[in-house]
Amino acid sequence: MAARRDEEKRAQDAKEEDASLPPETTEDLRPFPMNRHFRSQPVLSEQLREAIYNRVAKDGATVALASVEFGVSNERVGAVVRLKQLEKEWVAQGKTMALPYSKAVLNMLPQTPYIDPSLPENRGKRPIPHESINDLIVHPATRQQLFVPVAESRQFTRVDAGKAFQNDLLPADDRIPHPELVQAERELAAGLSHEERLRLAEKRFAAIQEKKKAEEAQIQAELASLKTVPKRRWDFVFQDVSVEHAGKDGRGLKGVGWRYGFPHEDRKKGQVKIPTKIEA
């Protein structure tokens, strides 16, 4: 992986001609001489980020699919798409970008280049994976060591192992970022023909697309149900609710508005005030 990255870098430098510096050595990737254990890690190149954004936003690929294709983790693909979208919005609004800064920082870091498959010289080349994408994230519930007595006559599967740690903990097979890759390998091992596997994969892909479309339609329907009154400085957005939801005592959880006779619990222990989710 690293060797291919270096190779690409050398080829790129040779093409650009003006590269007066030789490619960086391992010593150069250690920016803090006193800290011998710190190595600069590669970041996504500008072209690769653009390609990821185009694949997800323009071609409509799922995040998981783009992650497999480019060898970039799910989270990073999501972040790239969000930030690229923000960048395009800013460009559309006429804001100036800090391009010299970004260029300077990127020049100081090793990068994962983009292998454009449409170019003739890249025929047959595979994309350079940025990181391992299918690592199992350690769940806090599994950090303890457990000794579970199991009868010899009983089958103890991974599902049971998950349940032994915590009742609602999924088995490791379902918690990995890309269970579909395992599924594909299983089908290959089962000796299915290429056409058969392609058909199954397409079926799975269609199911995901269907789900995505339904979610999108629901969001659109919710937005369409709002009544927007444009005024001079901002829009007033009215959402029709029902007073019935508050229930007989007016304290129903679905009821709208600040509740009466109920202390505000924002100073109570365990109240999370840092946003846990950002609308994207």
Added chain:
Amino acid sequence: MVVRIRLARFGKKHAPFYNIVVAHARTARNSLPLEVLGTYDPIPKPPRPGDTHGRPWKDIKLDISRARYWIGVGAQPSDTAWRLLSMVGILEPKYRIGKIQGEVIKANSAAKSMIPELKPTGETAKET
């Protein structure tokens, strides 16, 4: 006793948030109302993500049919409540600032149109 549709201020310091309530006129502002019709968040929210040229917006939740009922049985909205209810077409707007401004502009232009009749005579006088 008069029943009013008015706002009850909740929220924190510098973070106002209002319940749109139906209450007897002479009860305290934040006392238990007859009914909570909805909420009004006066702090404008930034445009939704993906909305490049979107405008900031204010979030209002309102049971429109119920508000219409209370108006029908004679509840009296406060000025602010009147403004909000008129936006969804429950009431006629009380203060038509735009319309009044339009009338002023129209009157101004009408007054100005009177002047040019005098102007040519002045210009001709200058020329001669």
